[in-house]
Amino acid sequence: MIQELDVLRNKIDELDKSLLDLLAQRLLLVTQIGELKSRYGLLIHAPDREEVMLSSRRKEAIELGISPDLIEDILRRIIRESYFSENEKGFRNLCPHASRPVVIISNNNNKISKLFNRMFILSGYQVKFLEGNDWYIEKEVLKYASIVLINLSMRLTVEIVKELTYLSDDCILINVFLVKDISLLKIMLDIHDGPVIGLQPMFNADIKNMVKQVIVYHEGRMFTKHSWLLDQIKAWGVQLYHYDSAEHDKNISLSQEFLYFVIFVFGAYLKESNVDLKKILLLSSSMFRFQMIMIGRFFAQDPIDYIDIIVNSKSCLSLAKSYYQQCIKILTVLEQGKKQEFIDYFYHIRHWFSNYAASFFKESRMLLRYIDDNRK
Amino acid sequence: MIQELDVLRNKIDELDKSLLDLLAQRLLLVTQIGELKSRYGLLIHAPDREEVMLSSRRKEAIELGISPDLIEDILRRIIRESYFSENEKGFRNLCPHASRPVVIISNNNNKISKLFNRMFILSGYQVKFLEGNDWYIEKEVLKYASIVLINLSMRLTVEIVKELTYLSDDCILINVFLVKDISLLKIMLDIHDGPVIGLQPMFNADIKNMVKQVIVYHEGRMFTKHSWLLDQIKAWGVQLYHYDSAEHDKNISLSQEFLYFVIFVFGAYLKESNVDLKKILLLSSSMFRFQMIMIGRFFAQDPIDYIDIIVNSKSCLSLAKSYYQQCIKILTVLEQGKKQEFIDYFYHIRHWFSNYAASFFKESRMLLRYIDDNRK
Structure with missing residues (x-):
């Protein structure tokens, strides 16, 4: 019987090796497509092509008696990998004056800045990454920049922006911020006469490419000159949304700052409850494991950004207060059974x-x- | 250029069709393995084989310049499908007196009972599914049963168990419960002289097979006669854990009842905040989408079971109270910045x-x- 089982398992191993070969061939084709797209400046993300392809394969799967979800799941996983390969081939440079550098001013270890850095380089830009007080001595580079992108704490950003009186009029001044703050955009508009924009990435910092990710942009001052930058970002596969600030704030507060607060409370609560973590994970349903993974994720990261967001946001405080009132309300119903x-x-x-x-x-x-x- | 792209995309489509063929062949082999396992009563879940296989394919992927995570993700997805195919082939019947029926007493629409029903049938048992007051008139079947499994509300379970004085001494009396309640086990022990066991599934009711899922069992009265049932459940791929009740309670309360409470509060809070759900989802990070999916999931299900668990559990109330105190504590620090x-x-x-x-x-x-x- 063991022998029979071994024969079958060996056959499966052989099939899986063919599967590997097939994947290698497929990724090669995708690399060629990536080169084509890059050469002609086509968008990396082709949702229509994706849907048509998936629905054809689903139909064929049903005909073969295979679960259509199986092939869809596998293909989506391969497509993710493909975006990554296509990414590596770079993007067409859409800047009308491509020789001028992009300057990024940030902390050394900021992952979001690093990602922007990488995407600009992959798109053929010359990028100057400045950290700490470097920017003081790089005035000549800044004068000549096509984009100055700042990703620092509120305080440092204000400090630096106030000095940037000498940027050229067609230089795009960008602030990448996790906490929306319209007052900062106003300061930028006062100092710089050219295009000003606020970018708010709605993704976690540890992604490797921006395909399908959301960035919300806050309009500072829009010139027609501006549009090439938005096209460049779209070429990376990003879903760009322009939103009215006031309406937007509530959504962002709820989906970011407040979510962090709730996760923080849950994590603190677990710690205080002092349950046996190992045991509870062994026994947990997938649903609970799910929650634990997300809480663990939060606490594995650098607290600085999160704490800034939670502590500095007034809307987070007011949301947290009404959450806690919601708790009381439901507790009361619970106590009364x-x-x-x-x-x-x-x-x-x-x-x-x-x-x-x-x-x-x-x-x-x-x-x-x-x-x-x-x-x- | 469009033509060049089309040529490459057609090649990809051809490759994906080969992938489908390969999957069909693989699932066929798995079916044959399932038949072997079923015939010889082998465990469906072979974690060692799985790990060896995955680690070989990872190595080969690296040699081919493919991401090892890609092949692992794809194979794990295929393995899931394979368990499902193996499952359909059934399991070896491990009952020493296989001709005697398994009786399940439950509500008609209870998914957990249906799943047990299905697993017992796949293992060659004759199953009698009784609902409502049917069990009154089925005394003769009950007398002769090898297993009586009850999955009903606490009140109905007590009511029914008290009548079951006539079960044979080697009949295994099982209570499947979501709320742990040791007092119920005591009632069962008083009424029935044979083996008594409490099973607590730690999974959501909508799964299709039990591979890798966790069931905790509470020992009522263990006879050597008992062990075949535990072996039968293990043959379904279940991870069975026996735990000390008191220690266990706290973990279960935290990972089930209390989690439901937190999700309930979060859902209620979102409703009261009256944000634009469509907009917030469009803008959300994957992390927030994640939370929304889990909350949405909760509210898509039948409330009866959940509400029973939340409202009837004393430990949930006390956990919820200390959660809310945790909220106040963190809010205070937040207010003071x-x-x-x-x-x-x-x-x-x-x-x-x-x-x-x-x-x-x-x-x-x-x-x-x-x-x-x-x-x-």
């Missing part, structure tokens, strides 16, 4: 989620299975 | 997470990328 009230409230919340509840249910199932796949 | 205190606390929490913080960071990266892959 009012089951029907809970159920009614449950349906109200589901109603608010409307169609998303059902689609999230589907999406979560895939995610939970993914967690199970990786469970040792 | 004590940044350094935040940072110190952050590092304490990271320390508590010890090595898990780093490994969760890695795991979360995979998950967040998976979310990005599926972003439209």
Whole structure:
């Protein structure tokens, strides 16, 4: 019997090796496509092509008696890898005066700045990465820059921007910020006569390329000269959104600052509860493991950025207060054991989620299975 | 240029079709393995074989210049599908008196009961699924049962168990419960002289097979006769853990009841904040999308079970109270803007997470990328 099993397993191993060869060939083709796209300045992300391809393969899978979700999951995973290969081939440079440098002023270890640095280099820009007080002595480079991108704390940004009176009129002054702050844009507009823009990346800093990622831009001063930069960013595969600041603030506060607060509280609570972490993970459902992974992720990172965001944001404080009032409200119902009230409230919340509840249910199932796949 | 692109894309489509063929062949081999395993009663989950296979393919990938994570992710996805195929082939029946039926007493729509029903059938048992008051009239079947498995509310379970004085001495009486309740086990022990066991599945009800899933068992009365059932459950791929009740309770309460409470509060909070759900999702980072998916998932399900668990559990109430006190504590530090205190606390929490913080960071990266892959 062991022998029979071995024969079958060897056959599977052979198939898996063919699979590897196939992947190698596919990635080679993708590299060639990347070169083409780069040469002609085509967008890296082609969602229509993706959907057509996936739906054809799904149909063929059904005909073969294979689960269509299986092939879709595998192809999406390969597509991710493909974007990475295409990325490496670089992007067409869309700057009308390409010889002028891009200057990035940041901390040495800031991952977001490093990512921008990399993307600009891959797009054929000459990038000057300045840290600490370097920028003081680089006045000549700054004068000649096509873009000055600053990614520093609020205080340092204000300090530096106030000195930048000598930028050329067509230099684009960018502030990349995690905390939205419109007052900073105003300072930038006062100092610099050229295009001014605020970029707010809505992604975690440890990604390797920007395909499908969201960046929200806050308009400072828009010239027609500006548009090449937005096109350049789109060429990286980014989904760019322009949003009205006031309306936007509430969403950003909720989805970033406040989320950090909730995760912080949950982590603190777990620590204080002093449960046996090893045991609880062994016993946990995928759902709980999921939460633990996200909390662990948060605390594995550098606190400086997060703490700044949580502590410095007034909207976070007010959101956190109403969250805590929500806690009290539900605790009171819980203490009184009012089951029907809970159920009614449950349906109200589901109603608010409307169609998303059902689609999230589907999406979560895939995610939970993914967690199970990786469970040792 | 379009033509060049089309040629390359057609080649990719051809490769993807070969990939489909390869998958079809592989699943066929897996079916044959499933038949072998079923015939010889081998465990469906072979973690050692899995690890050896994955590590060989990773090495070969590196030699071919392919990302080893790519092949591992793809193979894990295929392995999941394979378990499903193997599952369909059924399991060896490990009951020493296989002709006697398994009786399941449950609500009609309970997914956990249905899953047990399916697993027992796949293992060659005759299963009698009783709902509502059917069990009253099925006394003769119950007398002769090898297993009586009850999955109902606490109240109904007590009511039914009290009548079950006539089970045979080697019939295994099982209570499947989401809320741990040791008092119920005592009632079962008083009524029935044979083996008694409590099973607590630590998984969501919508899974299709039990491979890699965790079930905790609470010992009621263990006979040597018992062990075949545990072997049967293990043959389904389940990770079975026996835990000391008192110690276990705290972990279970935290990882289930309390988690539901936190998600409930978060969902209620979002509803009350009345943000534009569509907009916030468009703008959200993968991390936030993640949380929204899990909250949406919760509210897409039937509230009855959850509400029962939240409202009826005393430990949940006390955990929720200390959570809310944790909220106040952190809000106070936040209001005072004590940044350094935040940072110190952050590092304490990271320390508590010890090595898990780093490994969760890695795991979360995979998950967040998976979310990005599926972003439209």
